[in-house]
Amino acid sequence: MISNQFFNTQHAPIGAHASLTLGFPGARGGMDLERCGAPNQDILIALESNERPGLFDVLPFVNLQAGSESARYVADHAGLGGDNIVLRAFAQSAIERKFAIASDSWTAGDLTYTLYSPGGAIPDPALGDTLDLQRALVPAVWAEVTVDNTKGTRARTVALGFNRIDPCYGLRHIKGDDGLVGFGSSFDMALVTNHPGAWSAMGMAWQEMLDVVNAPNRKMGLGGQGMVGFDVPAHTSVTLRFAYCFHRAGVATGGMATRYLYNRWFDSTEAVGRFALREFDDAKQRALRADEKLRNSALSDAQKFTVAHATRSYLFSTQMLEQNGQPLWNVNEGEYNMINTLDLVPDHSLYEVQQHPWTVRNVLDQYTARYSFTDSITWRGETVDGGISFTHDMGAAAVFMPPATSAYERVNLTGCFSQMTMEELLNWVLTAGLYVQASEDLGWLKKNTPVLLQCLQSMERRDHPDAAQRVGVMRWDSTRCGTGREITTYDCIDLSLGQASGNTYLGGKLWAASVVLARLFERVSESDGLARAKHQARLAAATITAAAGADGRIPALLEGRTEAIILPVIEGLAYAHFGGAHEALALDGEFADYFKALSRHMMEHVLRDDTCLYADGGWRISSTSANTFPAKVYVCQFAARHVLRLPIDAINRRADIAHANWQLHPELSAWCWSEQVVDGVLYAAKYYPRGVNSNVWLTE
């Protein structure tokens, strides 16, 4: 179904905040360590043609128009070699790409280039520095290059390379006594192989380095282009293995000093490369197994594409750090690069609890320890004590904020950058539910029951401090807003989803958090909490159900003020589902009326061409906003299909194709998976991790 095979995707190790981003034509990808955007680097994959010596065909990921850097030194650079070398890009039509979740392969002519980034589960470091832990965290991307020269009558050079992107540090040759060959850029990236006979080169133009006459000069030290080459003999087929290596030594974050955990075993790109090459078979097998699992699933091709592409962007954003020897998990927020943004944590956790639930616990504990607070709340001129909540994030761009403050939230605003106090309170609770349900870690649950009780109380008070006046929907804003008002994660959508107070989207999440709390309190026999949580869920369900008009439309805001039809009023159902609230979710159970109201709202108001469906069948978040959030749509699709059991197969199938095509835009797909789309066109939130929540589709 892929409408455009030349899109960028992230080939990312897990936990390294790194990616070899590749796929979009031109020098538009590259090795991205912590940049949160492709560095527009030349990625050279070149094979000498059989047609004539010195004529090289290249995959279209380099800028062939660039002049030689030697012009900076001398106007006339005749004699530097390469005058007879010609690089030409393979015709796009001659290239076949095989894209999967953990491998990605391009074949053209006699060349096949395959990248492996297996992702997968990270063992809990508490279980020791096992080989599996090292295999999971080694910050490398594996590459295989096959050259079929069986029909070739002479040796042909194959070369992989990239150009320097660091503003300060130059390229360096790598040559180990153990046969390791390659080159590095700065101290943080390298390309290596251990294929016997391979050679490295540095220079000012690819042509120069590919010129065999100039071979003695390949070892020189000037120039921003690096290359690893091999001369494939006539009448043979050869497969070479490479590792693209990343490495960040030393202090990795400000505000609170941490380092990458992989520094326990790897002190340099060379150490990364040696390990990656040694473990190549394991990595390749893990990647192929991941591919097979997705390929064999019941998902449509469009869904498979979305899961694969979005999971890759998630992997890039992950960071396995440690502080004083203790692991610290972080999922950065794509191009916005905020630390463990709590808006996104429940979505990432939907995936992580399947892979490595201990990282979810790690983030929950970080929030409790350093980024929780208690506030005052205010409504209609009254101000009283509030309760516990959590910050929107822990910092941004590798700088941790002081305790109890986020990078994002400001005072005195009613839109983007205001406080998300209620949203984050619910997110912490829902994530706790996901964790306990997947891990069965009752020890953690018991230890955190007091926190969960505080959360329940805080949820109650933000509805109304006076129990008698509660309706199950949040109305009291945190005084941290100053003269402003609380917003939701939909910070760039209009009032219908932007305003927290009275919002039925947040009401739906409050319901979900309440039934999850009830389930948690039940497991630890916390009867008072259980009763209050159930009561709150009933209030929320009753209020939202009653809010629906005669036509079945559930308003976005209880107080009115907008005619918008919103989709995410059902979103919370998904977290409740994975939080183990199965009894509450029985369609014919206690909350049957609530589900009927939600279903009617969906079928009669949301899924209509004149409200929340775009012309291409993609789904809008709100009928009054041109802007949509694809990952939030993914989870709502799941809720509609799998929790509410709505009969929307055709609508879903059409939506899946539209959503996939958005990410495959012929120009904007340079940005990898993106989470803000305006009228079907990628707009912002590039390189974003949240789409990994599409993995829930695999559980249906």
Next chain:
Amino acid sequence: MISNQFFNTQHAPIGAHASLTLGFPGARGGMDLERCGAPNQDILIALESNERPGLFDVLPFVNLQAGSESARYVADHAGLGGDNIVLRAFAQSAIERKFAIASDSWTAGDLTYTLYSPGGAIPDPALGDTLDLQRALVPAVWAEVTVDNTKGTRARTVALGFNRIDPCYGLRHIKGDDGLVGFGSSFDMALVTNHPGAWSAMGMAWQEMLDVVNAPNRKMGLGGQGMVGFDVPAHTSVTLRFAYCFHRAGVATGGMATRYLYNRWFDSTEAVGRFALREFDDAKQRALRADEKLRNSALSDAQKFTVAHATRSYLFSTQMLEQNGQPLWNVNEGEYNMINTLDLVPDHSLYEVQQHPWTVRNVLDQYTARYSFTDSITWRGETVDGGISFTHDMGAAAVFMPPATSAYERVNLTGCFSQMTMEELLNWVLTAGLYVQASEDLGWLKKNTPVLLQCLQSMERRDHPDAAQRVGVMRWDSTRCGTGREITTYDCIDLSLGQASGNTYLGGKLWAASVVLARLFERVSESDGLARAKHQARLAAATITAAAGADGRIPALLEGRTEAIILPVIEGLAYAHFGGAHEALALDGEFADYFKALSRHMMEHVLRDDTCLYADGGWRISSTSANTFPAKVYVCQFAARHVLRLPIDAINRRADIAHANWQLHPELSAWCWSEQVVDGVLYAAKYYPRGVNSNVWLTE
């Protein structure tokens, strides 16, 4: 005399490879740590007008057209504050700049902004970690801001700031218990003050942060703009002190691991800032003394400008590293960023022997230990053993090359990037002479006499291996050239200076190296070496003198092949002068005929409008090349004026003005001091250190 006061110059600590580059209009300067080019960063210096609150006048070093970064998050950013704040640049005509070697000051309206970068001598670290050593090496630039609000009727905000340039790491607030206030970018730069009442801000637009209504949001964590502000009370005049701080932790170089020596005392930008602010008085006094010394010299205004401007570019390029606790001095090569380029070492040493001769010894020893070699030599089809020489450089862009290899030199070339074996041999010898003459370090001389004897033998053999056939000018090329030929430091000039073999420029340097060797051998009573060095000097002088035609023109190449008139045939005289060869340099002494020949060549051939003088009076290196090297001209001016005593005052004065104006080009002066000029227009070798040799003028 300054024709354009809006030129970039480097405000650089010594040994930190760092600069606050500033002076060119627009966002064309910035904090440069190891980039070797201004990062085009906004440098904000803003003062609220007395006219109306919220109207700020700024020095013209920011891009006022830039949009707010908040557009990346949300289309409509109303409410973020700053809507009533207006920034306008001071009219250029309203700004007065006072430029000096170690201070630089801009005054406009009620604002004066002064930067201090005192430079100065680095004590030998072998004498201990003294306070003076720390003061010399602290990687900071000091800034003073005076706001005269004595006539102001209300408080006015003054603010300094800059925007993030690191692709990965964000800005961070700095707030110490000791009153330190400011912000940092990545871990490597910061702006701090300890002025009571100062505040820091981070945000997405200057306007936002300057808006007092928005003050509570100044402490937020998103955004690429950082600022330190202070509200100057009415009816007062206030002077605030700031430090622009640099810091590079950890391994600073590849190929051979080193770190910045200042890490002994400073573990962060904050530690740098604290020390710099504590030692502000000392730094300011040192800067003002350096200014005064140059101001009180007999130099013309044009010369003073050149010395000040060029010395600043040298300071940027310096790097005080250490390896295993042992100091390692490096002067990087400007934008080309090669390590300790030996081409440039004698020129830098002309300055360094006056300041801190131990750094010269340090580099000489590095070359002997790691970057010397012995080669074979070849001429006219014959190949024999050569002798000792040294590589062109030690590496590039912070990557050390393997022993005995340079980043620059390649095989099989006859132009740029070929080998400079003879040139570097002479450079090492001449530098040794400068060091011993200035330091009187006879211990080092005795220890290195065997190396100097090897050098002498190598010089002899490159003339001709057969003593009977020697003429005092190099003819045998190193076989390291492959099929190519040796070149000189004038690698981008034509044959007249590009080809080493038979070149009278190199011949003049061979003469100089020979008389310096003779002087050195005399001091250690090495009589055989003394006799041979003198003999070689005589041969060189005789050959060059005899080569002059009946018209007095000394050909560039002994063999003919070019009609070029070259200036640097006299260049070696300057190194001989500072190498202590006073007896040999007596104009009426043993080499009187040689000096007469050189003087005639200069007066009758070089200094003519149709040969080596440009229309503006600037000097060409070679009559057949449009390209000239200003620093090499500076040293030739010195040789002509002070060694040969040529009566060229008027010609010199005109040249000095032309040379200064080249560097003040209204557009190209963004590059700071540059060392390649084509027809009077800066062309390449930007940010270059070699012009520091102009300091020899102060000895006249």
